Amino acid sequence: MYQYTDFDRQFIRARAAQHRDQxxxxxxxTLADDDFRPLxxxxxxxxQRYAPMLRVAVPYGELASRQLRVLARxxxxxxxxxxxxxxxxxxxxxxxxxxHLPVGYGHFTTRQxxxxxxxxxxxxxxxxxxxATVDMHGIQTSGNCIRNITSDELAGxxxxxxxxxxxxxxxxxxxxxxxxxxxxxPRKFKIAITGATADRAATYWxxxxxxxxxxxxxxxxxxxxxxxxxxxxxxxxxTIREFLHWSQIMNYLEAVVRVYxxxxxxxxxxxxxxxxxxxxxGQRYIDEVEAEYQQIITVDGAPHTITQAExxxxxxxxxxxxxxxxxxxxNVKVPAERQADYARWLKQNVALHKNPALRSVTxxxxxxxxxxxxxxxxxxxxxxxxxxxFSAGETRVTHDQNLLLPWVREVDLPALWQAASHAGLARSxxxxxxxxxxxxxxxxxxxxxxxxxxxxxxxxxxYQDMDELHDLGEIDLHIxxxxxxxxxHHSGHIGILGVDKDGREWYQVSLGGSDGSPLSGPAIAGxxxxxxxGAGEIPGVIEAVLDTFRLNRDGRExxxxxxxxxxxxxFKLAANSARLLDAHTELHxxxxxxxxxxxxxxA
Amino acid sequence: xxxxxxxxxxxxxxxxxASGQEGAANTLVVANTEDPRTLKLEGVTRIDLHFPxxxxxxxxxxxxxxxxxxxxxxxxxxxxDVLIDQLVQMERQGFSVAVLRADQNLDFAQKQFDRYRxxxxxxxxxxxxxxxxxxxxxxxx
Numbered sequence: 001m002y003q004y005t006d007f008d009r010q011f012i013r014a015r016a017a018q019h020r021d022q023x024x025x026x027x028x029x030t031l032a033d034d035d036f037r038p039l040x041x042x043x044x045x046x047x048q049r050y051a052p053m054l055r056v057a058v059p060y061g062e063l064a065s066r067q068l069r070v071l072a073r074x075x076x077x078x079x080x081x082x083x084x085x086x087x088x089x090x091x092x093x094x095x096x097x098x099x100h101l102p103v104g105y106g107h108f109t110t111r112q113x114x115x116x117x118x119x120x121x122x123x124x125x126x127x128x129x130x131x132a133t134v135d136m137h138g139i140q141t142s143g144n145c146i147r148n149i150t151s152d153e154l155a156g157x158x159x160x161x162x163x164x165x166x167x168x169x170x171x172x173x174x175x176x177x178x179x180x181x182x183x184x185x186p187r188k189f190k191i192a193i194t195g196a197t198a199d200r201a202a203t204y205w206x207x208x209x210x211x212x213x214x215x216x217x218x219x220x221x222x223x224x225x226x227x228x229x230x231x232x233x234x235x236x237x238x239t240i241r242e243f244l245h246w247s248q249i250m251n252y253l254e255a256v257v258r259v260y261x262x263x264x265x266x267x268x269x270x271x272x273x274x275x276x277x278x279x280x281x282g283q284r285y286i287d288e289v290e291a292e293y294q295q296i297i298t299v300d301g302a303p304h305t306i307t308q309a310e311x312x313x314x315x316x317x318x319x320x321x322x323x324x325x326x327x328x329x330x331n332v333k334v335p336a337e338r339q340a341d342y343a344r345w346l347k348q349n350v351a352l353h354k355n356p357a358l359r360s361v362t363x364x365x366x367x368x369x370x371x372x373x374x375x376x377x378x379x380x381x382x383x384x385x386x387x388x389x390f391s392a393g394e395t396r397v398t399h400d401q402n403l404l405l406p407w408v409r410e411v412d413l414p415a416l417w418q419a420a421s422h423a424g425l426a427r428s429x430x431x432x433x434x435x436x437x438x439x440x441x442x443x444x445x446x447x448x449x450x451x452x453x454x455x456x457x458x459x460x461x462x463y464q465d466m467d468e469l470h471d472l473g474e475i476d477l478h479i480x481x482x483x484x485x486x487x488x489h490h491s492g493h494i495g496i497l498g499v500d501k502d503g504r505e506w507y508q509v510s511l512g513g514s515d516g517s518p519l520s521g522p523a524i525a526g527x528x529x530x531x532x533x534g535a536g537e538i539p540g541v542i543e544a545v546l547d548t549f550r551l552n553r554d555g556r557e558x559x560x561x562x563x564x565x566x567x568x569x570x571f572k573l574a575a576n577s578a579r580l581l582d583a584h585t586e587l588h589x590x591x592x593x594x595x596x597x598x599x600x601x602x603a
Numbered sequence: 604x605x606x607x608x609x610x611x612x613x614x615x616x617x618x619x620x621a622s623g624q625e626g627a628a629n630t631l632v633v634a635n636t637e638d639p640r641t642l643k644l645e646g647v648t649r650i651d652l653h654f655p656x657x658x659x660x661x662x663x664x665x666x667x668x669x670x671x672x673x674x675x676x677x678x679x680x681x682x683x684d685v686l687i688d689q690l691v692q693m694e695r696q697g698f699s700v701a702v703l704r705a706d707q708n709l710d711f712a713q714k715q716f717d718r719y720r721x722x723x724x725x726x727x728x729x730x731x732x733x734x735x736x737x738x739x740x741x742x743x744x
Contacts (some may be wrong), residue, residue, distance in 0.1 A: 007720070007733070014718045021714065030708060031688075038658050039688055133636065144658065174723040175732065180692035181667055184660030250724075250732075261664050263636070300671055303730040310734040 001062050001394060002170045002317040004135045011177075015139055016132045019043045020125035027122065039225065042145060042183065044138025045124055049446045050089035051081050052124065054116045055141040056131060058397050060151035060169040060193070061112035065384035065393040071106050071114055071322035072380035078127055079104050081118040096505075098443055098451065102486070106380055108365060110375040110437055110488055111190070112150050112397040112425075113141055117444050119336040139177055144185045144258065144272075152194045152201050153398040156318055157360055157406045159352050163212040163220055165195035167315040171306055175250045176462050182257050184416055186264030187272035189257065190229075199516040202399060204228050204237045204523035205491060207274045208256060212245065221245045226256060227278030230485035234525035235275040240286055246311075248297075250304035255292035259285065265600045321392035321407055324458045325357050329411035332418050344470060345417055361390075361405045361416060362398065363425040364435065368460055371453045372438040373401030382423045390416045399515075400437060402430065431474040431519070433546075437488050441481030441498065448481035450498025450505035450535070455479055458539045472546060474519055475559045490525040491515040493546065499532050506532035509541055511571055520560055527568055529575040534583025544578035545571050607716040609690060610700045611709060617682075617702040635661040639668050644675055646721035652698070663696045670697035670727040687712045691719075697727035 004012075022039050025031035031039075035046035044055040056071070063071075080103055081089065090101055107115040119127055131137055141148055149169050156164045166443040172191065176182070182189075195212035203209030208224035222244045228237030244252050248532060263281070265271045278285050296302060334342045351360040366372050375383065383403050387395045390412055391405035400403050403425075408416055420426035429435045436459065439445065441452025456479055463469050478492030482499075495510040513526030533541055549559050552566045563571060629648040633639055635655065642650075650669060652662040662681065669675040680700040681693050687707050694716075703709070725731045733739060 010720060011723075014720075018715075018718055025711065030711070035657070035686055035688070077681075144660075177723050178692075178719075179724055180695040180722070180726050181663045182660070183692060184658045184663070258664055258667075261660060266659060295672065300730065303725045303735070304732055305735075307735060313734075 001058075001064055002166070002314065008174075009132075009135065012135060012137050012139075013129075013134045013177075013393050015043070015137055016125070016128040019045075019128050020513065021035060023121070023125050038143055038184070040121075040124075042140055042143040043128065044141040045121065046556055047121070047446070048117065048444050049442075050092075050444075051085050051118045052121045053444065054119050054124065054127065055109070056114045056116075056138055057141045057148045057526070058113050058136075059173050060149055060155060060166055061397040061399075062166070063114075063395045063397055063403075064134075065387040065395070067136055068380050068384035068387065068395065069308060070130060070134045070136065072128055072377045072384065074116060074119070074130065075104050075106050075375075075380060076377035078119045078123055079106075079116045080439035081276045082120065085118075085120075093443060096193065096451075098454065101443060102371060102374060102376075105371075105374045105376050107371070107440065108375070108397050108401040108403065110399050110486065110595075111148060112149060112399065114397065115440070117440065142188075143183075144187050144189075146179065146185075146189045146191065149173055149176070150192045150201055150206075150399065151191070152196050153396045153404050154200060154351065154360055154406070155195065155396075156320075157353050157355075157358070158196045158198075158200075159354055160197040161195050161354065162197070162214065163195040164315075164318060165193045165210075165212055166318050167311060168212070168246065169193050169212075170183075170314050170317075171310065172250065173255070175253075175304065182261060183451060185257070185261055186266045187269075188273075189260070189274065190252075198518045199523075200314075201522070202488070202515045202517075204489065205230060205488070206237065208253065209237050210249070215243045219245060219256070222249055224256075226309065227275045228523070229273050229275040230488065230490045231273065231538040232270050232483050234485075234490040235274065236523045236525075237275075237277060238278065240289065247306045247308075248302070250306065251296045251302050252293055253488060254304060255289045255296055259288045259292055260573055262563055288536045295373050307374055312349050323358070323392060323407060323409065325409065329409070330415035332415040334414050334417065339464075340427065342414070342417055344466065345426055346413065348428045348432065349426070350413065357410055359408045359410050359413060359421075361408045361413070363403045363405065363420055363423075364427040365402050365425070366429055366435045366460070367427055368457075368464065371440070372436055372456050375403075379425070381425065382425070384424075386416065386419060386423070389419070400430075400435060429469060431476075432469050433475045433477055434469060436460075436477040436479060437549075438479040439487035441479075441487075442583065445486075446482060447484060448498060449483075450481050450507060452479045452481040452487060452498065455496060455507065455535060455538055458535075459542055462539045462543065472549070473556065473558050476513075476515065476520060476541075478513070484505070488515070489513070491520075491523065492526060493563070494522065494542065495526045496538065500573075501532070503527075505535050507538055508532045509538075509545075509570060509575055511545065512560070514560070519558065529572045529589070533579065537580050537583050538576060540578040540580070541575045544574040548574040583597070607690075607694075607713055609694045609698060611690070611712055612700060612702045613676060613709070614702060621656075633665065635659065635665065637665070639665045640672055642673070646695040647675075647677060649680060650675065651680045651682050654681060654685055657684040657686050657689055663692065666693075666697040667727045671730075680699045687715060691715050695722070695726035695728055 026036040046053040118371040192206040193210040211223040224241040225237035392407040438456040442448035479496040480487035480489040497508040510526030514520035516523035
């Protein structure tokens with residue numbers, strides 16, 4: 001992992017102090033709420049439906065055990081609303097059926113960050129100070145600026161990797177941090193980077209996607225994609241550069257973002273992302289970026305060229321940890337009656353590694369009774385303990401809202417399986433139906449049109465039979481509570497989107513989307529099956545779609561392959577025939593969140 | 604440490620300011636939709652760049668263009684929704700004068716400049732990122 005220098009540490013502490021100053025001025029009435037909002041958002045502080053939400057940055061998903069323990073402490077000591085706040089929240093949510101709101105949790109997000117839902121804003125400065133003690137912060141996890149850079153969860157350990165993206169992600173993280181020109185862009189700006197053949201970072205769905213590659217001369221560089229994004233208008237990124245030498249990436253991105261800052265629309269929130277600009281201007285945008293890049297090189301003198309010395313300095317932080325591969329394995333035997341479970345876990349939760357003696361292991365945070373990607377304080381501490389015992393103290397937050405241990409000795413797999421089982425984190429459902437992506441939805445988020453958590457829970461409950469789940473095979477199910485698409489419904493093989501009609505919760509179902517991974521094929525948005533469904537109809541719709549899959553499946557074919565081979569129509573028909581005569585949507589009235597929609601719009 | 608070298612004016616000061624006036628021959632008032640590289644700068648000593656809202660960041664790019672590409676060495680003045688929390692980034696992008704919104708408290712301004720020892724990336728004033736600077740050793744120990 002990247003080792004913070006004194007400069008980096010001092011910078012984070014200065015940022016925490018800056019937040020405290022702004023908070024104090026806001027509480028004293030000398031910094032107006034409207035002026036404070038964009039500032040606190042750029043430190044990860046939203047005001048949500050009932051309470052503030054904090055989004056902690058986890059650069060390219062790498063999280064050390066000492067950091068997990070501080071996140072656990074925040075969940076335990078700070079993620080608690082006042083009685084007044086909680087009474088209002090549970091009272092309001094109860095009117096439309098929510099009977100439980102989790103408190104004291106961290107939540108893993110699709111952009112590899114960690115969120116908390118209940119920390120009182122008055123304590124926010126204390127939390128930032130605490131985070132700074134372990135080199136953590138919330139810088140640019142929200143607001144209309146360059147956000148936390150995401151990457152392949154297997155960065156640096158994947159067998160199919162051409163080059164490790166982490167040193168570049170870190171150098172770019174530093175470049176984006178408090179960039180004076182790009183703090184108030186037309187809209188948020190997200191970068192994803194991968195160095196592998198398989199795209200595990202949904203790069204085609206990002207404002208900028210970067211693929212490390214070699215050119216014909218054998219030099220390392222990037223393929224640069226631009227203009228991908230979800231939201232109201234799903235767009236797949238286009239290649240703006242087939243090859244750019246690695247040393248030039250920041251000079252080039254400066255041109256990409258500068259032209260966006262000049263030309264991006266600011267008159268309409270829904271047309272402000274770079275995808276709209278790239279679509280509208282096409283080649284003219286590309287030509288302008290190229291002209292700007294040439295100016296940066298020739299007139300400015302290419303100031304942000306990455307030097308070999310800087311790359312070497314940062315790369316030195318990412319050398320594999322020293323592991324004693326010869327040490328005896330921990331003495332754990334998998335009991336005979338659990339062999340089948342263990343074999344399934346090996347198949348789904350364990351991935352091959354660059355080092356043949358090692359494996360990457362995913363701890364599943366998708367289980368009954370807890371929202372997808374939620375971990376309470378004890379579970380965060382447990383993950384830290386597992387990381388220390390089995391993975392050189394390192395974990396990764398995955399795009400699919402789980403935690404991955406990247407440095408596990410193969411011989412220790414039985415012991416890790418047993419320990420993870422005891423912690424409830426060894427469910428063998430990684431990449432299966434119940435390993436769904438879901439946003440916090442209308443139980444927390446002020447912008448949501450509908451709740452995500454109860455829908456996720458209903459489907460999880462229906463598909464508890466592990467034989468059935470494994471028989472269905474790998475399926476991406478993605479749930480978003482609104483068109484902002486934080487739950488990536490566009491890229492799900494099955495996508496569920498919460499929509500608002502007459503103040504009630506409805507859900508649109510789409511099929512055939514792809515995140516661009518080898519399982520899913522080239523990135524594409526799913527197609528909507530028809531008018532939206534009531535919440536109570538959703539499990540039946542999913543069941544009907546999956547029955548159609550089983551009926552048409554060829555051998556062990558995956559859901560997405562069957563859908564593409566057979567075509568959309570029979571699935572669409574099945575989904576629509578699962579409608580109930582009365583969907584009882586009156587049971588799903590959705591109170592609009594008051595006042596704070598402007599926060600959510602900058603989400 | 605970054606230093607406050609910008610001149611800060613209250614709205615009242617600005618109207619009395621003798622260094623130039625709107626409409627004067629030596630002053631250009633530029634909307635944030637214009638490309639400042641197309642401006643004729645002969646005889647111009649002051650350029651006003653406007654922030655209709657402080658969250659509209661186009662003028663930061665305009666100031667960068669004036670300093671870096673056009674080589675403008677005169678006054679670049681920030682007008683409009685100018686708040687003390689953006690002064691540091693304005694200075695880094697080449698603004699030399701800021702006319703603060705009427706409700707802003709000048710007493711809080713200096714503190715904003717005392718906070719960071721240096722920044723990671725280059726800007727309109729300091730071209731190079733910290734890793735390429737001569738004084739990198741002093742900054743990063």
